[in-house]
Amino acid sequence: MKICVLPGDGIGPEIMAQALRVLDALRTDGLPFETETAHLGGCAVDATGVPLPDETLKLAKAADAVLLGAVGGPQWDALPREKRPERGLLGIRKELNLFANLRPAILYPELANASSLKPELVAGLDIMIVRELTGDIYFGQPRGIEVRNGERVGYNTMIYSESEIRRIGKVAYEIARKRGGKLCSVDKMNVLECTQLWRDVMIEMAPDYPDVTLSHMLVDNAAMQLVKNPKQFDVVVTGNIFGDILSDEAAMLTGSIGMLPSASLDENNKGMYEPCHGSAPDIAGKGLANPLATILSVAMMLRYTFSQEAAAQRIETAVKSVLAQGYRTGDIFEPGTRKVGTIEMGDAVIAAL
Amino acid sequence: MKICVLPGDGIGPEIMAQALRVLDALRTDGLPFETETAHLGGCAVDATGVPLPDETLKLAKAADAVLLGAVGGPQWDALPREKRPERGLLGIRKELNLFANLRPAILYPELANASSLKPELVAGLDIMIVRELTGDIYFGQPRGIEVRNGERVGYNTMIYSESEIRRIGKVAYEIARKRGGKLCSVDKMNVLECTQLWRDVMIEMAPDYPDVTLSHMLVDNAAMQLVKNPKQFDVVVTGNIFGDILSDEAAMLTGSIGMLPSASLDENNKGMYEPCHGSAPDIAGKGLANPLATILSVAMMLRYTFSQEAAAQRIETAVKSVLAQGYRTGDIFEPGTRKVGTIEMGDAVIAAL
Numbered sequence: 119m120k121i122c123v124l125p126g127d128g129i130g131p132e133i134m135a136q137a138l139r140v141l142d143a144l145r146t147d148g149l150p151f152e153t154e155t156a157h158l159g160g161c162a163v164d165a166t167g168v169p170l171p172d173e174t175l176k177l178a179k180a181a182d183a184v185l186l187g188a189v190g191g192p193q194w195d196a197l198p199r200e201k202r203p204e205r206g207l208l209g210i211r212k213e214l215n216l217f218a219n220l221r222p223a224i225l226y227p228e229l230a231n232a233s234s235l236k237p238e239l240v241a242g243l244d245i246m247i248v249r250e251l252t253g254d255i256y257f258g259q260p261r262g263i264e265v266r267n268g269e270r271v272g273y274n275t276m277i278y279s280e281s282e283i284r285r286i287g288k289v290a291y292e293i294a295r296k297r298g299g300k301l302c303s304v305d306k307m308n309v310l311e312c313t314q315l316w317r318d319v320m321i322e323m324a325p326d327y328p329d330v331t332l333s334h335m336l337v338d339n340a341a342m343q344l345v346k347n348p349k350q351f352d353v354v355v356t357g358n359i360f361g362d363i364l365s366d367e368a369a370m371l372t373g374s375i376g377m378l379p380s381a382s383l384d385e386n387n388k389g390m391y392e393p394c395h396g397s398a399p400d401i402a403g404k405g406l407a408n409p410l411a412t413i414l415s416v417a418m419m420l421r422y423t424f425s426q427e428a429a430a431q432r433i434e435t436a437v438k439s440v441l442a443q444g445y446r447t448g449d450i451f452e453p454g455t456r457k458v459g460t461i462e463m464g465d466a467v468i469a470a471l
Numbered sequence: 472m473k474i475c476v477l478p479g480d481g482i483g484p485e486i487m488a489q490a491l492r493v494l495d496a497l498r499t500d501g502l503p504f505e506t507e508t509a510h511l512g513g514c515a516v517d518a519t520g521v522p523l524p525d526e527t528l529k530l531a532k533a534a535d536a537v538l539l540g541a542v543g544g545p546q547w548d549a550l551p552r553e554k555r556p557e558r559g560l561l562g563i564r565k566e567l568n569l570f571a572n573l574r575p576a577i578l579y580p581e582l583a584n585a586s587s588l589k590p591e592l593v594a595g596l597d598i599m600i601v602r603e604l605t606g607d608i609y610f611g612q613p614r615g616i617e618v619r620n621g622e623r624v625g626y627n628t629m630i631y632s633e634s635e636i637r638r639i640g641k642v643a644y645e646i647a648r649k650r651g652g653k654l655c656s657v658d659k660m661n662v663l664e665c666t667q668l669w670r671d672v673m674i675e676m677a678p679d680y681p682d683v684t685l686s687h688m689l690v691d692n693a694a695m696q697l698v699k700n701p702k703q704f705d706v707v708v709t710g711n712i713f714g715d716i717l718s719d720e721a722a723m724l725t726g727s728i729g730m731l732p733s734a735s736l737d738e739n740n741k742g743m744y745e746p747c748h749g750s751a752p753d754i755a756g757k758g759l760a761n762p763l764a765t766i767l768s769v770a771m772m773l774r775y776t777f778s779q780e781a782a783a784q785r786i787e788t789a790v791k792s793v794l795a796q797g798y799r800t801g802d803i804f805e806p807g808t809r810k811v812g813t814i815e816m817g818d819a820v821i822a823a824l
């Protein structure tokens with residue numbers, strides 16, 4: 119079990135330190151992890167001149183999983199586009215062929231007040247959005263801006279092949295099978311042929327998963343239903359652009375992005391795991407950052423890459439217990455709870471493991 | 472002031488009857504409206520065999536504005552695609568070249584409980600979403616599903632020309648100028664060249680509107696910000712597909728779609744006005760439907776096509792007053808308010824005019 123650890127920039131190193139302590143605790147209990155650490159993002163630019171050094175890519179390719187903190191910060195914003203920290207992130211996703219993005223939107227009942235929705239509508243929310251990450255209009259050709267008939271015209275191509283849809287469909291069906299058995303595929307088939315094919319393929323796959331109930335929703339309706347009644351969803355599968363929009367909308371329903379992990383998988387369940395939040399340069403180095411999303415990313419890694427469901431649940435249960443005990447970092451603090459820093463939060467999770 | 476009235480199907484005729492009573496009251500006060508009524512949708516199929524009869528199109532083209540109830544119903548669902556009621560709607564929009572879709576998301580403080588968001592975050596919400604309606608990926612060529620390298624591939628083309636962006640930009644800037652002076656343009660310029668051009672053109676237009684503050688937001692962030700803090704928005708302008716998703720999300724924030732009007736305008740402010748809700752076949756003919764969205768559509772017509780701002784505000788003030796008095800149709804009823812039917816609600820608005 120080889121893990122490539124990329125702490126990154128800003129609060130990345132601090133939150134990663136706590137995630138690694140959790141991993142250490144599990145290693146002591148018999149899980150034979152090996153870790154190697156490398157640079158990605160702004161720290162890689164500072165050290166080597168590029169955001170994704172060859173050395174880092176080599177380590178990532180050799181590992182079974184990649185655990186990432188966060189990248190970016192204002193000191194690198196003035197760099198040319200190809201040297202920006204975010205390029206390192208896009209580059210590693212592409213090089214590792216991570217086509218399946220898993221974006222859970224979970225709201226622990228203890229944090230229900232953080233949501234802008236009424237608590238009864240979101241407390242206990244547990245949605246998994248499966249977003250295709252390497253195709254669709256974000257990568258389609260032809261694309262560009264050019265002059266036609268004397269004026270500028272901008273264009274992009276939305277495109278999916280049957281095999282691309284089938285491989286993300288397989289990931290989504292298998293996750294639905296392990297969860298509540300409900301899969302909602304989101305498209306715009308009444309207008310877009312590309313998504314008509316998406317729906318057709320999802321329907322063709324259904325007989326292989328008799329234990330999963332497939333439903334369909336148009337993307338504009340899905341954006342509405344997430345606001346109206348988010349708990350109606352179990353697993354949602356959709357293309358890259360719709361998934362970009364809906365996974366962010368769903369994350370914001372929880373009101374606590376500092377709690378949300380994510381995974382990006384390839385065809386063999388090799389994956390990169392990272393918190394949904396950014397590098398928060400404003401609080402970096404102060405010991406204030408919330409390490410729970412990174413710790414929960416470790417749980418996702420155990421579940422999806424290493425098939426260690428028991429260990430994954432052990433971490434998730436420890437996080438729930440820590441919240442129930444009232445521990446809160448500043449981003450999720452409410453009066454009546456106990457405000458702690460990054461390290462104390464890590465201590466509390468390890469104690470609860 | 473010629474108005475083509477299309478009551479349509481389901482609850483359409485009932486809610487239209489109340490809207491026409493409001494129009495009559497204004498006519499008595501000196502506004503010289505002429506109305507002619509025609510068939511669109513399922514009723515047109517029943518009467519003539521097609522959802523958009525030539526006679527209807529001729530009347531609509533000759534009129535200054537079109538006022539529509541709602542179309543569709545289960546009895547026409549089995550018809551071939553080109554005979555469905557919705558085709559009549561798409562056809563008339565296209566024939567009249569209605570490229571600017573105005574979708575207000577307004578939440579009257581009296582109805583704040585209807586929202587799934589916490590009341591303090593949405594009470595008094597007043598957003599205007601300006602959606603481009605005749606271009607973008609919904610109409611772009613090439614498009615289709617075909618076999619390439621032995622497998623099916625589905626594709627669509629997102630495309631905007633400078634002149635298309637400029638004409639919807641003009642509508643949005645002018646509305647922002649008449650409202651709070653804030654315009655937020657939504658795109659995905661960091662990934663899509665088509666929307667990079669969108670942003671460029673919006674920026675190029677800004678010097679002509681020194682009284683409007685232009686800002687930009689990526690579409691995934693906009694989907695989040697609508698949930699997190701919807702009152703930050705005044706006027707939002709975006710393309711067809713992003714506008715489809717965001718205008719529905721924003722409408723659902725209010726929790727009371729039975730209250731929301733909409734407009735679709737051409738280059739000369741000729742427009743079609745209609746409620747956002749559908750034809751509600753389940754309650755059709757029972758006198759239960761909420762006529763307020765259609766009555767508010769009349770107010771939009773007065774404002775945007777006929778430049779009768781005072782008359783528009785008179786209707787809107789009457790609707791507010793009726794809500795303050797506690798009148799509610801079933802869709803917006805809460806304990807402690809007064810439940811009324813379609814006609815009584817019309818009576819109350821006319822009394823309050």
Ligand SMILES: [Mg+2]
Pocket residue numbers: 362363366691692
């Ligand atoms: Mg996003």
Ligand SMILES: [Mg+2]
Pocket residue numbers: 338339715716719
């Ligand atoms: Mg829509």
